[in-house]
Amino acid sequence: MNWKKELFVNNEHYTYFDLASIVADYQKKISDFPYSIRVLLESLARHQEITDLENLIAFDAKHPTGVVPFRPSRVVLQDFTGVPAVVDLAAMRDAVVQLGGDPKVINPEIPVTLVVDHSVQVDRAGTKESLSYNTEKEFERNHERYQFLKWAQQAFDNFNVVPPETGIIHQVNLEYLSDVVIKNEKNLVFPDSLEGTDSHTTMINGLGVLGWGVGGIEAEAAILGEASYFPTPEVIGVEITGTLSPGATATDLALYLTELLRNEKVVGKFVEYFGSGYKSLSLSDRATIANMAPEYGATCGFCPIDEETLRYLRLTGRSEEQVNLVEAYAKQNQLFYDGTETPTYTRIITLDLATVHSSLAGPKRPQDRIPLAEVAENFQDSLTKPTGPQGFGLDIDEIHRKVVLQKTEASIETGDLVLAAITSCTNTSNPSVMVAAGLLAKNAVKLGLHVPTTIKTSLAPGSKIVTQYLEKGHLLEPLAELGFDIVGYGCTTCIGNSGPLDTEIETSLKESELVVSAVLSGNRNFEGRIHPLIKANYLASPPLVIAYALAGTIKKDLTREPLAVIADKEIYLQDLWPTQEKVNAYINDFLNPDDFRDAYKNIYHSNERWNQIETSKGDCYEWEDASTYIANPPFFTTIHQPTSESCLNNLSVLAKFGDTVTTDHISPAGNIGLQSPAGKYLKAHGIAYKDFNSFGSRRGNHEVMMRGTFGNIRIQNQLTPETTGGYTKLATTGEELSIYDAAMYYQKEKIGTLILAGKDYGMGSSRDWAAKGTNLLGVKAVLAESYERIHRSNLVMMGVVPFEYLSGETAETLGLTGMESYRFDLPENPTINQIIDVTAKGEQTIHFKVKLRFDSKADIIYWKNQGILPLVINKKMQKEQA
Structure with a gap:
């Protein structure tokens, strides 16, 4: 098999694995394969995984079977998920030492970059001092975590840290970290590919780089040389035609696709874009829709390399030599999309860009798109809809309720905005929508408009480059005049780090439970995520965020009603909205390659606070021992005790959930409540409430995180229907108490526990603590109607067994109350997707069958080793002792 070919470019000779030759040896044509599958084929050939390669070449696009091992070229981490991943690596070194080994056997085998972007909170907003104040608080709060990362930077090879105040991981990845095509020390050339500990790692697919989010556990395995296994994917082709209508933005396109593809049920599938309309999209627009892949449920939203990719690489300051290498390799190795041939897809979905119009999504989910003209009416309807993903279960009179603030005599009504944030890599990476926001702000200021003082406003650029072009175009000033001062370079509001509202507003909202709203340019608006007191949260483009801030309420129809009245003159949205021609002119005038080179020069050492x-x-x-941020986790205490199938006998239900329980519900990232189990733990350790910080920032401490598991204030356990939040009822006594306390009771009584759930269990961010916390609470298994891909994988990798109801069956149809004792007849040597007998003993005994969601042989191996981390240690020790 002569699959290696030569490539001559930049006066250098390179070698590469030729895809056309590889598939020709199996009587196939490379043009039939989706571009994303071609990247997987190349990886399998390069790593000499021939059996898996042959299986993938032979796969049936309409009905794929089997699994694919994925070995990414590199791993990216953000600090919320990256710190616990590095904590695990440090703990693994200790475990190796205790077993008599060399700690250095635990070391990254591929390049790893951690970007500190999740820790900054919006403690102060609306002033010129916001950025410096928030940054100072960030370093003050997170000193222990940053000390730990500085240790890791010197202790591990192949490990770099991008310090705070640089940008959001996915935007930095897009604008700087990715080479698209990699050359190694032997001048072998191959596609860049990656896994990241954030579900929006998918953004890099906009650059023609295959990558997706994984849990920290899976990332650790990749870092240490283990392949990730996933079912051979269906590849859904999305043919984009036409051009965007005037006024429609990339954000609107992303929301349309999120709604469309959720309805098309692409969960766990690859999505690949092509078509004449695809060729018309800027790379920033492609990155925007690729970023939203977790929201439409796909593993990735792949955008093949073409001329636009090369243009973007030049714009962002990549060297001409690198651009030449990308072009030559992609064209030579059939990875360059020219639109002349359409691969064979599982099926094709078509979207005409001309049908895309201004929209928002909300009030609780990103897939619930609402045309701009229907937002006000939709909000009113949501008040009276049953409590759930689209409703609040209130009386219609709620629409007229308001509270009056004593200090200012200002009033806040149902539906009024109390928070407006331009944030998130989804949109801050896109100059088109950011410039549009700046121009809209400029027009608003010129006409004398202002934002009500009851609204907390913020601007969090995704990288320094955003600040540079807004400043050069004189757009920072009008943004600041409306209160959208820069508050930090990080995820901020999108990840739940919105910080406190005005004290009087928070007190009023707690007392009144008024349904107020937030509008943000983020990618997620799940319950309790944006701010614990804001119940209605809407995703919108950056210019619409400003428009709604000016309007002051979600109840106003911005297509027909004036935003404001100035000197008896009604000011409408169309009076402020900039033309696309004006936006494009600004981008052409104020954005160039030198800006990117300046923004990213000396990236790892440019922050003096970090350096000190x-x-x-x-x-x-x-x-x-005294640290409440960083602690040695207890994942390796039973490393030599093999898993037994008997652990799935006599299980009590710790909690019973309905549909759409997200990783935010399972493992919240934001506020730590004073009276919560985690809050009581911190208080007992002498931590003042003002210094609690967030769950996200304390992910390096298992004591805090296990107490926060299932602790979201909006989670609804069906065992305690009258109580919202992390509470449950003991099956043994009927006593109601916190889920953490119940878990400790069951562990003390040596009773294993079970989680019952509905559809899409674990959807949302790739949050490893959602699985780690589940494990530490003593949960042995989860039984759900369906799973989001990443969380199912994380559960298996932490030794928790995922089961799935058979088609058409649910807890309700089977009559399961959650007060039974369960036995799963899992054999000593289970098989992939085996059908398992279950017995639930309660007031009556119920026998039924479920599917074992071990989706690959690797899953079975992980379970037998109590998870992937003990497995890696065992393999490293065996290799060292050989």
């Missing part, structure tokens, strides 16, 4: 942090040296970390 002192830390310990050495191969093993010096754990501090």
